[in-house]
Amino acid sequence: MKKCVFCTGEAYPVWREGKYRAYRCRRCLTVSVQPLPEQTASLYDRDYFQRWYLSCADSRGQYLSGLFRSLKKYLPKPGRLLDVGCGTGIFLEVAARNGWQVLGEEISPFAVSWCRQHGFTIAEGPLTEVKLPENSFDLVTFWDVLAHVPEAPQYLAAAGKLLKSGGLILVKTPCHQVSLFRMARLFSFTGKSRALLHVPAQLHHFNSLSLARVLAGAGFKQVKIMEVKEHSGQVKFSSNQLSSYLFFQVKRLKDVLGLRKSLVGLGCKPGAAVTGNAQVNTDNRKK
Numbered sequence: 046m047k048k049c050v051f052c053t054g055e056a057y058p059v060w061r062e063g064k065y066r067a068y069r070c071r072r073c074l075t076v077s078v079q080p081l082p083e084q085t086a087s088l089y090d091r092d093y094f095q096r097w098y099l100s101c102a103d104s105r106g107q108y109l110s111g112l113f114r115s116l117k118k119y120l121p122k123p124g125r126l127l128d129v130g131c132g133t134g135i136f137l138e139v140a141a142r143n144g145w146q147v148l149g150e151e152i153s154p155f156a157v158s159w160c161r162q163h164g165f166t167i168a169e170g171p172l173t174e175v176k177l178p179e180n181s182f183d184l185v186t187f188w189d190v191l192a193h194v195p196e197a198p199q200y201l202a203a204a205g206k207l208l209k210s211g212g213l214i215l216v217k218t219p220c221h222q223v224s225l226f227r228m229a230r231l232f233s234f235t236g237k238s239r240a241l242l243h244v245p246a247q248l249h250h251f252n253s254l255s256l257a258r259v260l261a262g263a264g265f266k267q268v269k270i271m272e273v274k275e276h277s278g279q280v281k282f283s284s285n286q287l288s289s290y291l292f293f294q295v296k297r298l299k300d301v302l303g304l305r306k307s308l309v310g311l312g313c314k315p316g317a318a319v320t321g322n323a324q325v326n327t328d329n330r331k332k
């Protein structure tokens with residue numbers, strides 16, 4: 046039996062392949078992968094960003110722009126925004142266009158220099174180590190980042206410190222139901238079931254209930270969870286790669302089974318009321 050890294054609840058095994066194991070917490074229902082890597086910055090090099098972000102930057106920017114617009118009614122009025130794990134700055138650009146005063150945080154040396162060359166101000170290093178003033182941000186965003194960070198609970202705590210009272214955290218992350226792990230378990234004999242789960246890049250896996258519990262456990266109030274469509278942009282591969290073929294088959298399978306969904310979680314740092322357009326709804330269990 047393992048301890049959950051978020052809530053210290055007991056976690057039971059749900060999947061294994063090679064050296065990797067996934068455990069689901071009985072209390073908060075989050076699934077975490079073991080072993081967690083000690084450092085991840087070297088994973089996120091030029092090739093990673095070229096393959097997953099720069100090759101589809103326009104469509105990803107449009108996707109984020111639409112999603113951010115749809116969330117506007119829950120957000121504070123534009124003020125200071127910190128984008129955690131900002132990558133090549135696709136969301137920084139969207140937010141700046143929407144009137145936010147943006148700052149990025151990023152561990153990848155390639156992405157940091159890319160963003161700086163494009164005129165953005167970046168705090169380089171893990172969120173737990175960068176020196177930023179506490180109580181100074183109106184909005185802290187994690188776009189498909191929290192699931193990739195070994196020290197995710199510490200990142201949430203750090204985000205809480207950096208937010209002003211009444212400020213908002215926004216976490217977008219894939220929705221991975223326990224059924225996905227059942228399916229991965231069926232395919233683990235192929236040695237390729239990791240692709241279904243994005244392991245080892247994705248270390249923590251949430252569904253709507255577990256994301257709500259993790260945000261509440263980190264001290265955020267008025268937590269609201271929404272299901273949103275995933276970005277459907279095409280990632281470019283060279284033509285004769287086996288991994289390319291497998292990637293698209295996995296994507297198609299997940300589409301067919303309705304497993305390619307994402308979640309957006311919002312939570313408020315306790316304190317004075319946000320001067321936004323709408324209060325964040327506390328009812329996240331109506332489904």
Ligand SMILES: [Zn+2]
Nearest residue numbers: 049052070073
């Ligand atoms: Zn837990």
